[in-house]
Amino acid sequence: MLTLSEENYIKEIYHLDVVADKGISTNAIANKLQTKASSVTDMIKKLADKKVLIYKKYQGVTLTDFGKKAAANIVRKHRLWEVFLVDKLQFSWDEVHDVAEQLEHIKSPKLIDKLDAFLGFPKRDPHGDIIPDKKGNVQAQEQLLLSALIKDDIGICVGVKDSSAAFLQYLDKQKIALGQEIKVIDKEPFDGSVIIKTQNKQFSVSQKIATNLYIQKI
Amino acid sequence: MLTLSEENYIKEIYHLDVVADKGISTNAIANKLQTKASSVTDMIKKLADKKVLIYKKYQGVTLTDFGKKAAANIVRKHRLWEVFLVDKLQFSWDEVHDVAEQLEHIKSPKLIDKLDAFLGFPKRDPHGDIIPDKKGNVQAQEQLLLSALIKDDIGICVGVKDSSAAFLQYLDKQKIALGQEIKVIDKEPFDGSVIIKTQNKQFSVSQKIATNLYIQKI
């Protein structure tokens, strides 16, 4: 059985693992978890004992298959709860994270199965992120950043890279929602901004926006 | 801010407070929480410092108004989650307790308000217990034990005193549900059993059953 703290470490290492290919460094984990490197060293020793990850002094860590499954399960719970908060309780998508951060630690497989069914077996959370299945498998997402599209490309908005409240609120203000169709009218090479058309309105978004919005081409 | 452990102590003291009139003893708390008396002494000192309760050595404890409000809030959360589990997720009433025990510690007033609304502002949980309101007030329940009724009394089943899975399953088997009308046909003075009629069926229940089922007379 994993403690709350252990679960938070595992989840964060899992998120870092997606990008990195070598071992996850002690400092990277410490930054993400707002803690000190020495605390991380202590904890990863414990997690290595529990066969959650592989740890060699000074070489960083990598999750074992067991660790990856455990992590995917926590992520699954987090994202299902986010769907619940938005779909059923009318939370907006920029205010669900902190609550889901607590709910993800509730231990009851039955609860999650029933919640999943109640929500209609959703595939993605309110930010467009894929929800891992019961067995901890994550379906690969075929998605590009808006900035990677070229003139006349058309796609569906499927997710955000940055899920900070500020960014989500910006999207709300511009009436950009997940599931929405977006067409690239033109690109401005000078500053990387993109002129898009969505819902019959045409406007420009900055490079910062374009590099944080995932699109699935159609 | 209260820790998880503190919340569990407060909740248990609150439940014990309903029955007792003098201070709640260290041992009583230790029994309920499956812990040692020495641990209880340590904790109640801490809770006294936090103004949650009044503590005098060897005299037991009593909750302050602040402590009572905090406790009622935890109980409110516990019971609202139980309603959610039964009404929305199709849990049966004998399997919700352990999950609710975890969910009651989630900290988010907004979540509870929205959950309350989503559930249609229920007044009682699946076991018939009154749900404290937002301010921590509990409406007095006018209810008697089935064993206190006399021949020809008619009432509605409103709650259970013992909410163990075994008892709840017994009630399910006998098709006795909350909200159901029950008439006392006769009583057997010898063993305290009661002959009742409900849903056009007439049968006898033992004294043990009759002293654990709450009825509201009509």
Added chain:
DNA sequence: AATAATTTTTAGATTAGTCTAAAAATAAAT
């Protein structure tokens, strides 16, 4: 009222998770 039994508290130890400060190892820069 004195003694016995029980309850409660204290004292000291333990575990999980964290921290600071110093030491050791690795990586970067001259």
Added chain:
DNA sequence: ATTTATTTTTAGACTAATCTAAAAATTATT
């Protein structure tokens, strides 16, 4: 290839929550 800078680990300490065992206070019993 040394030296310097950075990262990581170790050593020792702290807090929260618990425990055991012994001491102190209260309650019950003769």
